[in-house]
Amino acid sequence: MVAKPWGRQEAGEPYRRINSDDAKVILEENGGDVVIVDVRRQDEWDTGHVAGAVHIPVDDLLGRFEELPEDKELLFICAAGVRSGLAAEMAAAMGAASERLYNIEDGTPTWLAKGYPSE
Numbered sequence: 001m002v003a004k005p006w007g008r009q010e011a012g013e014p015y016r017r018i019n020s021d022d023a024k025v026i027l028e029e030n031g032g033d034v035v036i037v038d039v040r041r042q043d044e045w046d047t048g049h050v051a052g053a054v055h056i057p058v059d060d061l062l063g064r065f066e067e068l069p070e071d072k073e074l075l076f077i078c079a080a081g082v083r084s085g086l087a088a089e090m091a092a093a094m095g096a097a098s099e100r101l102y103n104i105e106d107g108t109p110t111w112l113a114k115g116y117p118s119e
Contacts, residue, residue, distance in 0.1 A: 007102065014092035015076075015085070015101035020111045023050075023075055023104045034073045039087040040108065049108060050077060051117035058083045058090075065094045073100050081105035 007018035018026070027034055036050045039058040049055065056064050058078070068074060074091060076084035081103055088101045104111075112118055 013085075013089075014098040015088035015103050017081075017085075017105050018075070018102050019106045020104055020114060020116065023077070023102070023111070024114075024116050026073070026075065026102075030073065033071075034075060035069060036075045036077060036104075037068065037084075037087065038077050038108065039083050040078050044079060044108070048112050048118050050111055051119050053077070053119075058087050061087050061090050062094065065091065068096075070096075073102065075102045075104055077104040077108055077111070079107045079109060081107055 007016040007022055010017065023036070027036070036053040038045055038049050038053045038055050039061065041057055045055050054068070056067065068091070074096065076087040078084040084107070085103045088103045091101055092098055
């Protein structure tokens with residue numbers, strides 16, 4: 001589990017909001033306990049994504065939820081934080097504990113622009 005309480009949690013949201021800088025540090029400090037889930041479309045994924053991320057488009061998440069580990073933090077990312085926020089909500093509805101759920105609000109374009117590890 002990620003030790004530091006990263007980001008912020010808005011009232012009623014079952015996840016914490018973080019930015020790409022926070023996500024990078026979380027990965028560096030807790031890599032084995034964290035999964036980045038990219039919920040963008042295939043064409044967006046093909047233009048570049050976070051190194052080591054799992055690709056499950058948001059429209060496929062409910063049907064593929066069992067592919068995600070039950071014992072790791074889930075950091076959802078899209079292009080601008082909207083679909084990843086929805087994905088985190090869906091994960092919570094499927095039974096994932098809210099303390100495991102994060103939304104990387106500034107998205108993959110920011111991650112790539114900062115030169116963070118990508119594929």
